[in-house]
Amino acid sequence: MDLPVLLITNGVLLPEARLKYTLHLLGVSRARIESFALPIASVKQLYTVPGDLNDEIKVEFLRNLKDFLTYLTFESIESAITLKKLLEEKNFDALADFSVAQLREVSFSTMLDYLATLDTSRRVLLANEWIKECIKSQSDPNEQLKRDHHKELVKLGTLIPANDLAKLRDKAQNVVRKYGSRVKSGNSVEALEGKLRDAQLPDGIRDRAWEEYDRLKGMNSQQSEYNVLLNYLDLVAALPWSKSTPDHIDISKARQVLDVTHDGMDKVKKRVLEFLAVRKLTDHATGPILCFSGPPGIGKTSIAKAIAKSLGRKFERMSLGGIRDESDIRGHRRTYVAAMPGRIIQALKHAGTNNPVILLDEVDKLYAGVSGSPSAALLEVLDPEQNNSFVDHYLNLPFDLSNVIFISTANDLSQVEAPLLDRMEVIEMSGYSHREKLHIAQNHLLPRQLDKNGICPDHLIVNPDAILHMIESYTMEAGVRQLERQLGAVCRHGALKLAEALNTDIAADVVPELHLPIVIDRTAVKHILGIAKFERLNLVKKLGRFKPGMVFGLSVSVLGGKVMPIEATTNPGKGKVQTTGKLGDVLKESIEVAKTWIRANSGRLSCSSLTDIDAHVHIPEGAVKKDGPSAGCAIVSALYSLAANRCVRSDTAVTGEISLTGHVLPVGGIKEKVLGAHRAGIRRVILPESNRADTSELDDTIKA
Ligand SMILES: Nc1ncnc2c1ncn2[C@@H]1O[C@H](COP(=O)(O)OP(=O)(O)OP(=O)(O)O)[C@@H](O)[C@H]1O
Structure with a gap:
């Protein structure tokens, strides 16, 4: 006989899972697929045979199934109702199949074997064993609660007509909520009470916290506010209202x-x-x-x-x-x-x-x-x-x-x-000089990196000269974070060498092919860290001898001080000044001030007044916005160099604001600027006289 293998009985939209459908599928008969061509399968129905089922097993199975019913009511109320009905009918064939279908502990392949067994007595024996195991493993501390729960469900079953499934389900779910949630949340509410007692709440706070706790106790755990309040009270209990560490100020x-x-x-x-x-x-x-x-x-x-x-x-x-x-x-x-x-x-x-x-x-x-x-x-x-x-x-x-x-x-x-x-x-706080960085590296960063990478300090030695090389050629920063990263890379290199040697023969006393300590010098640094990233930034070396109109200014940003090359050239024109390099308003005004001052003083300085030619001032790194008045003196120097056709020294940087009457005004960030100049290879810095006091903060080696 050809027949559908599965019958879809009903699709129920569960109220608590608004967007999820649960599809209930009911197996109606065993069948074998004879032929299969998508989407149609031809199947042959198989009939079970009763076998030899003795009364003792029947009684035991029914008893076990009644216990199993209690457990099942917690899992699925509808399954429990079906099982109850089958128990009343005493249909052993269906009872065995239905109860086994509820077990999650049985493996898929065992379940397939079970499905293929047509002998009912054999299946009842298997089902009985598995159900017994399941009941044993489900021993629950909330036994009393479960029994109450069960009783109430049974009562529901007698009060409501069996065919009125929707009503029954709703009522039954309420019971599950009432008892099920207590089983889960009972502990956390009790624990909360203990925590609130231990929290040493101050006077005004204590009453309010307990008021909220009482409100929580009176709430149904399915209310949306329940968890909000529970979390809130957890926080109140966890805060250190009265806990402090004693101060030991020595x-x-x-x-x-x-x-x-x-x-x-x-x-x-x-x-x-x-x-x-x-x-x-x-x-x-x-x-x-x-x-x-x-x-x-x-x-x-x-x-x-x-x-x-x-x-x-x-x-x-x-x-x-x-x-x-x-x-x-x-x-x-x-x-x-x-x-x-x-x-x-x-x-x-x-x-x-x-x-x-x-x-x-x-x-x-x-x-x-x-x-x-x-x-x-x-x-x-x-x-x-x-x-x-x-x-x-x-x-x-x-x-x-x-x-x-x-x-x-x-x-x-x-x-x-x-x-x-x-x-x-x-x-x-300002950045560090090379010498300070060297000390920090030797005393703090290197020991920390050695420790992090599991290397004994006696096994890896980094020469001071190598550290200085790293500072000068592999980092360009005011602080020491990049330097620590580079030292980390050197230590990892050492760790690899040590681990390789140890791996060769675990039992060996001496590490083969490895001479300890591993010494890191300049050459080793180059080998480990690759091409020096910042050597190319030695601007003095790179730009070489200046042409008229070029000068080094100094800038300071959140990343520390920096050299700012300024270039000026002339074009035929009528004394206009063109600016490029993403300059801010204040910087543009400084250029106007510088030009006016040169024009006003050209006679005294014996240079061109720049009135019959156009000047173009450009500050490289055109994508970076630049602003501020401190480049005033550097711009005056660039324009004067252009007007007088004389070169500015290329190992010198200038900073200072200029006024229209030619006064040099103080600027900020002197230490950062000087350190930035030093990093870029500058050897002379011209600072406003009014900033002299700031130079006391400078390291002697930098001053020298
Ligand atoms: N003078 C110093 N002596 C020893 N270690 C230092 C010194 N200065 C910085 N370090 C080390 O440099 C690392 C970076 O320092 P830290 O994180 O405190 O920088 P930060 O100034 O807070 O930087 P950010 O502004 O990026 O937060 C730390 O590991 C710190 O120990």
């Missing part, structure tokens, strides 16, 4: 920590020690908020870490780069979907104490977006008058931040909003 120990972790930086260390000393003597929770500013990789973050270490406090770093939403700082209100607390509250939760050192990293990279200004939110956090009752929107309870030490860092202070900057005490 100035000599702090000095030692700072000296051990950081080379040089004398001015910064002195200021940090003063800060700690004042804290020790006054015992004031409130103090200035330090802001370390300077180029990347000069140790701003790591010095903040050292402060936390010397105080014995927890350290939390909050990267503010790219934040443009007020709620990142202050949290979302709980009514929002997926609402979360702000970063400050999260940092405190993570720290587990209410007096950590929180580093607000990169405050200059906060932006005001459409959803409010994060800087404005930070103002409240940093204000000692207000921050003893900081209210995060999510938490909606005041938290005392006055014990927290906030430290911030910035690369570019001009990008920090004025009111925020006003709250902080800025400590400017």
Whole structure:
């Protein structure tokens, strides 16, 4: 007989899975596929044979199936109802097939063998064994709850007509929700109660937290608010309302920590020690908020870490780069979907104490977006008058931040909003000279990289000359981050050599083909790191002797100081000045000022007044925007060189603002500029007299 193999009985849209359909398929008979040509299969029905089934097995099987029914009601209410019906009918053929179909523990191949067995008694025996195993493995601690649940289901079955499946299912699902969810969530609500008791909540907070807890207890766990409230109370219980680390401010120990972790930086260390000393003597929770500013990789973050270490406090770093939403700082209100607390509250939760050192990293990279200004939110956090009752929107309870030490860092202070900057005490940090970098590399970076790569310091030695070569030719930075990366590459090379030698023969006492220690010199650096990337940037060597109109200016950016070549040429014309190189308004005005000054002083200087020719001023790296008044003196030099047809020295760089009457005015970033000039191979720098005091910060080797 040809017949359909499967009959689709009903497709039910479950209310809790709005977009998912569940397709219920019901097997009606065994069959063998005789021929198969897509999309039609021709099948032959197979008939089961009763076999020899003894009464003892029948009784045991029925008993086991009744227990199995209890378990099944938790899994699928509809399957439980069908099984109940089959139990009433005592149809052993169908009972065996249906109950086995509910088991997930039986492997697919075993199930196929079962399916192919036509002898009913054999299948009942198999089903009985598997069901017994299943019941044994489902021993549940919530037995009483399950029994109640079962009773209620049975009651439902008797009250509602069997054919009214939809009503029955809805009611039954409510029962599953009521009991099933208690089985799952009972533990977490009880655990929460314990956590809230242990949280040492302050007076005003305690009552509100317990009120919310009572509200949670009265809620059905299927309510959407239930989980929101549960998570909220979890946070309340986890916050360190009354937990703090005791301060051990020992100035000599702090000095030692700072000296051990950081080379040089004398001015910064002195200021940090003063800060700690004042804290020790006054015992004031409130103090200035330090802001370390300077180029990347000069140790701003790591010095903040050292402060936390010397105080014995927890350290939390909050990267503010790219934040443009007020709620990142202050949290979302709980009514929002997926609402979360702000970063400050999260940092405190993570720290587990209410007096950590929180580093607000990169405050200059906060932006005001459409959803409010994060800087404005930070103002409240940093204000000692207000921050003893900081209210995060999510938490909606005041938290005392006055014990927290906030430290911030910035690369570019001009990008920090004025009111925020006003709250902080800025400590400017500048880049390092080659000699300072060498010391940092020898004392800190190399030992750290050796350790990271599992190399004993006696097995790999990097010559100072090799380190200097790396500094000069493989890095171009104010800080030491690239240098640490290059040292890491050298160490990995050493690690490979050592590991290869060790691999050759594990039992060998001596590492073959390897002479220890591995010594890294200039040649080895070239071999490991490849072609020197920055040798080509030695501008003095590269540009050689200057032509009239060329001069080196100096600029400073968030990446440190840099040499800025300026070129000027003439064209036939009527005294106009053309500018190229993406120059800002202030720089263009400096060019106008320089031209006017040359014209006014051409007689005294015995040079052309540039009125009968056009000048073209170009500053290379045309894609990079340049601005600021500090190139004034360099532009005057370039135009004078052109007007007088005399060359400027090509080993010299100039900086300083120029006024219309020829006064040279002071400029900022002297140390960075001089270091940048030194990196580019410049040997002489001309600075405004009024900047003389700034030169005291310069390293003697640089001055020399
Ligand atoms: N004076 C120093 N002594 C020892 N190590 C230093 C010194 N300066 C910097 N370092 C090391 O250089 C690495 C980079 O420093 P850090 O991350 O603190 O830079 P940063 O100034 O915060 O940079 P960014 O502005 O990019 O965040 C760190 O591993 C730090 O230990």
